[in-house]
Amino acid sequence: MRAVNSISRLAALAVACTLSYTSTASAEGGFYWGGGFGLSSAESLPAPGFPFGASDTFPVVGITAGYRVDGANHFWAAEADTDISFGSDFVGNSGSSCPVYADGPYYCTHNATLRLRGVFGMPINSNYEGFGSVGLVAVRGTSAIGPTVQADAVNTGYTLSAGVQRATARGLARAELIYDRADTVRTNNGGYAPQYEALTLKISLLF
Numbered sequence: 001m002r003a004v005n006s007i008s009r010l011a012a013l014a015v016a017c018t019l020s021y022t023s024t025a026s027a028e029g030g031f032y033w034g035g036g037f038g039l040s041s042a043e044s045l046p047a048p049g050f051p052f053g054a055s056d057t058f059p060v061v062g063i064t065a066g067y068r069v070d071g072a073n074h075f076w077a078a079e080a081d082t083d084i085s086f087g088s089d090f091v092g093n094s095g096s097s098c099p100v101y102a103d104g105p106y107y108c109t110h111n112a113t114l115r116l117r118g119v120f121g122m123p124i125n126s127n128y129e130g131f132g133s134v135g136l137v138a139v140r141g142t143s144a145i146g147p148t149v150q151a152d153a154v155n156t157g158y159t160l161s162a163g164v165q166r167a168t169a170r171g172l173a174r175a176e177l178i179y180d181r182a183d184t185v186r187t188n189n190g191g192y193a194p195q196y197e198a199l200t201l202k203i204s205l206l207f
Contacts, residue, residue, distance in 0.1 A: 036204030102144035145190030157182035
């Protein structure tokens with residue numbers, strides 16, 4: 001997947017920045033919400049019978065809302081998480097930009113991702129919490145149904161993530177690496193079935 005090495009390096013830097021905040025409060029149970037920014041490296045795998053796929057790297061703005069329940073040395077949360085992308089333009093394996101000439105029925109643009117997920121975490125020490133999540137994902141964008149023709153596309157699948165967070169004077173700072181795999185097509189797309197997967201690094205501030 002393109003730009004995975006860059007995202008891995010950014011992940012290490014993001015975690016370091018997140019953990020550098022001065023902690024003045026602790027995370028608490030109950031409702032929370034917030035937002036953040038991220039970078040996604042996405043790939044649209046070829047539909048059955050087509051050898052060509054496409055890929056793209058693009059920035060996203062995220063919105064998160066959830067409800068947290070604390071245990072003795074762990075926490076659970078139910079969470080809705082949305083990413084909205086800007087400047088998404090997939091490039092095919094042949095090197096051609098999708099709107100110019102698509103050599104397969106793959107995703108051309110990503111518009112938004114919605115995740116509904118369960119989160120489980122526990123303290124790493126007195127300041128930091130580690131967590132993971134698993135859930136369902138829906139992806140919306142456009143896919144090619146001809147060399148120069150696109151149509152709305154919606155795919156669903158599963159999502160996984162791992163991250164670290166800590167309470168700060170400004171809120172709960174979170175750094176997270178998210179994997180989305182959406183292979184089930186919910187729109188016709190001219191009879192084709194493009195697939196979608198992405199790795200996203202996201203930094204959020206929750207209240």
